[in-house]
Amino acid sequence: MEQALPLIFVAVMGLSLLLYVILDGYDLGVGLLLPLANDEEKDTMIASIGPFWDANETWIVMGIGVLLIAFPRAHGIILTELYVPVTLMLLGLILRGVAFDFRVKAGAAKKAMWNTLFFLGSLIASTAQGWMLGSYVTGLNDSVINSVFSVLIAVSLPALYIMLGATWLLIKTDNALFEKAVGWAKRSLLPAAIGLFLVSIATPLVSDVIASRWFQLPNAIGLLPIPLSCILVFALLFFILHKPVAQLRQMNAWLLFAGPVTICLMAAIGLAYSIFPDIIIGRLSIWEAAAHTDSLRFVFYGVAITLPCILAYTVFIYRVFSGKAEALSYD
Amino acid sequence: MEFDPLLLARIQFAVNISFHILFPTISIGLGYFLLFFRIRFTLTGDPTWEFIYAFWVKIFALTFALGVVTGITMSFQFGTNWPGYMEQAGNIAGPLLGYEVLTAFFLEASFLGIMLFGKSRVSNRVHLLATAVVALGTSLSAFWILSLNSWMQTPAGYGYADGVMVAKDWLAVIFNPSFPYRFFHMLIASLLTASFLVAGVSAWRMIKQVDGPATKKVLNTAIIVAAVLVPIQIWVGDLHGLNTLKHQPAKIAAMEGVWETERGAPLTLFGIIDEENKTTHYALKIPKLASLVLTHQWDGEIKGLNEFAGEHPPVAPVFWAFRIMVAMGMLMLAVSWWSCYRLWRYHTLAGFDLKVLSAMTFSGWVAVLAGWYVTEIGRQPWIVYQLIRTEQVVAEHGAGTVLSSLLAYCSMYIFLMISYIGALRYLSDKPAQSLSLLHEYTPATSTEERN
Numbered sequence: 120m121e122q123a124l125p126l127i128f129v130a131v132m133g134l135s136l137l138l139y140v141i142l143d144g145y146d147l148g149v150g151l152l153l154p155l156a157n158d159e160e161k162d163t164m165i166a167s168i169g170p171f172w173d174a175n176e177t178w179i180v181m182g183i184g185v186l187l188i189a190f191p192r193a194h195g196i197i198l199t200e201l202y203v204p205v206t207l208m209l210l211g212l213i214l215r216g217v218a219f220d221f222r223v224k225a226g227a228a229k230k231a232m233w234n235t236l237f238f239l240g241s242l243i244a245s246t247a248q249g250w251m252l253g254s255y256v257t258g259l260n261d262s263v264i265n266s267v268f269s270v271l272i273a274v275s276l277p278a279l280y281i282m283l284g285a286t287w288l289l290i291k292t293d294n295a296l297f298e299k300a301v302g303w304a305k306r307s308l309l310p311a312a313i314g315l316f317l318v319s320i321a322t323p324l325v326s327d328v329i330a331s332r333w334f335q336l337p338n339a340i341g342l343l344p345i346p347l348s349c350i351l352v353f354a355l356l357f358f359i360l361h362k363p364v365a366q367l368r369q370m371n372a373w374l375l376f377a378g379p380v381t382i383c384l385m386a387a388i389g390l391a392y393s394i395f396p397d398i399i400i401g402r403l404s405i406w407e408a409a410a411h412t413d414s415l416r417f418v419f420y421g422v423a424i425t426l427p428c429i430l431a432y433t434v435f436i437y438r439v440f441s442g443k444a445e446a447l448s449y450d
Numbered sequence: 451m452e453f454d455p456l457l458l459a460r461i462q463f464a465v466n467i468s469f470h471i472l473f474p475t476i477s478i479g480l481g482y483f484l485l486f487f488r489i490r491f492t493l494t495g496d497p498t499w500e501f502i503y504a505f506w507v508k509i510f511a512l513t514f515a516l517g518v519v520t521g522i523t524m525s526f527q528f529g530t531n532w533p534g535y536m537e538q539a540g541n542i543a544g545p546l547l548g549y550e551v552l553t554a555f556f557l558e559a560s561f562l563g564i565m566l567f568g569k570s571r572v573s574n575r576v577h578l579l580a581t582a583v584v585a586l587g588t589s590l591s592a593f594w595i596l597s598l599n600s601w602m603q604t605p606a607g608y609g610y611a612d613g614v615m616v617a618k619d620w621l622a623v624i625f626n627p628s629f630p631y632r633f634f635h636m637l638i639a640s641l642l643t644a645s646f647l648v649a650g651v652s653a654w655r656m657i658k659q660v661d662g663p664a665t666k667k668v669l670n671t672a673i674i675v676a677a678v679l680v681p682i683q684i685w686v687g688d689l690h691g692l693n694t695l696k697h698q699p700a701k702i703a704a705m706e707g708v709w710e711t712e713r714g715a716p717l718t719l720f721g722i723i724d725e726e727n728k729t730t731h732y733a734l735k736i737p738k739l740a741s742l743v744l745t746h747q748w749d750g751e752i753k754g755l756n757e758f759a760g761e762h763p764p765v766a767p768v769f770w771a772f773r774i775m776v777a778m779g780m781l782m783l784a785v786s787w788w789s790c791y792r793l794w795r796y797h798t799l800a801g802f803d804l805k806v807l808s809a810m811t812f813s814g815w816v817a818v819l820a821g822w823y824v825t826e827i828g829r830q831p832w833i834v835y836q837l838i839r840t841e842q843v844v845a846e847h848g849a850g851t852v853l854s855s856l857l858a859y860c861s862m863y864i865f866l867m868i869s870y871i872g873a874l875r876y877l878s879d880k881p882a883q884s885l886s887l888l889h890e891y892t893p894a895t896s897t898e899e900r901n
Binding site (some may be wrong): 123151169170171173176177179180181183185187188189191192194195196197198199202206209211212213214215216217219221222224225226229235357363409410413417418421422425426432433436439440 | 537669
């Protein structure tokens, strides 16, 4: 149990952060796409994420919470090092979260301003997250080459979020907006693919530890499905999205949304393989950083009971609000 | 100019948590009001309760959103500002925060969706349940965070292993000596804050003659709730104070401005605190009253600040914050009882009464902030009382970094506060019915096409 607990918690943390990237990723993506839509479409786009965004955002609190509970030393070090991007991300998330409500409650005159702030908040938050990921992967030291790498991820992550957001809109909208969303999804493919490709190439270059983990036989062969499935997903999405829109309308759009989700999943697996068993690459392993076993056990019971419940009612909420988005109404 | 990193970190944390607490304080209390409105509608079928709900749920949604986003900031601030705290006490603080996320955050955030937007998609029963879950979720969240805060004030159930703190007895940690008092004091404070907000906004709407009968109904509800709760709050506050005297006498000494230990200590109503010369100038004192209030004996002994040299909080802020909180409480008592009397006598409120209530809209915020300053500044110089000093756990950021992020937070918060009050004003001037029209833009699809 003593050895297993840090493993369990690192898995829970990974799962939470993965869910965060997928779930808040699509609503941040919708925020990033907002300026491209007309006023009426903006309302529908916001309506498509209305009932979900709050719970989506809770997954990052969960992820950071687990880091704090299970690996308090790493929590302190990581958040101290990432002070600037974390602050920016928080300011972005604040702006976006409140713009959501203010845009319909502060009066029609201010709606345009809150729409802009919703976009800006989404942009700041998603680039800051990319920056955080970049610094984290490079072991939290800011040499020039590492900073360039962080900037690279900082611009790639929003592209991935846009892919998630555009395909989410395919599930949630129809008519003209659906057609627009197809266009957005198409255009997001190339930047996201280039971003992912560059990040994959750069990661082993900036980190010897990661390079040694990936480029050794036979592991390298076992890892091949990760990049291959990403290439496959991009190719499939490219092929499908270029079909006539009328044909796309007949499709189950969840399958299209599954595309970027698969990419997130693969990236997460790749990242987990790169980092494990460290919690801070090359500096601190999960065993060294782990909290006291009694504390972990105490929280483990809570996780074991509540996490299935959380997942269950999350599914319930998604079912209640399934189907195309309607105007948000409190009635 | 030289900046003290500890002071900057403390100011930043104080700014963030002060701004944050304003919104949960409202939503914890307002959640129960909304539940009450929904239950009343379900039982009576009276549509005015639906109007009331339709109006207040919007303010709830706005307030809740502000609470969520500023709360996310808090979950990071522990690490960015006080990494040493998490290293030393993380084994205890972490799990308590973890249980808050696991049992409360997801629950609130998920069912809020149904509560706000699901009325046409689920049955009334499920919607009522969702409203109840959100209300309970906010209190559950308060339960865990107040448990942790109370543990920092009155640590219990801990031991040491490998040089850091660990829990020896989780029940003792969670239900530490000051927790029950602080929890109920805060819950009632939330309900009172919400009552005065509801009463204040409704009084404003009465003056503006918006939504006639519905507004009157909700105004009366809020006034009665306040009139019942204020005395209970004063009683609970007294119990809380006695508990503090037992466990944190230095805080009490600062609150009362008692410089030297004495029997039959007088109660200082007002005075100018002079920390350098350890005296209170122009003090207005009532003989023996402090002893009577705190020990319930005329000649009870009150320990003075002289007994805690170097280990007591700064006196003036604690002394003043305490007086502001108490004064606000007395004002709330007077206003709620006066309004109740007028209601009983004339069956409706008008003119001056409404203006007073409207002026009291945010009185709960003032009392809550003042109360938290008493308890938090009153704990200094400790982060965990008598175990870990705040200065030992502060992060080593450059003053420039902290100062610029502090400025960014401050400007953001000022902007948000102006927008929040502005939105409240805007919503208050409109009838609840037309509010729902705000959302009636053309749906993306007709109902038939929906899956």
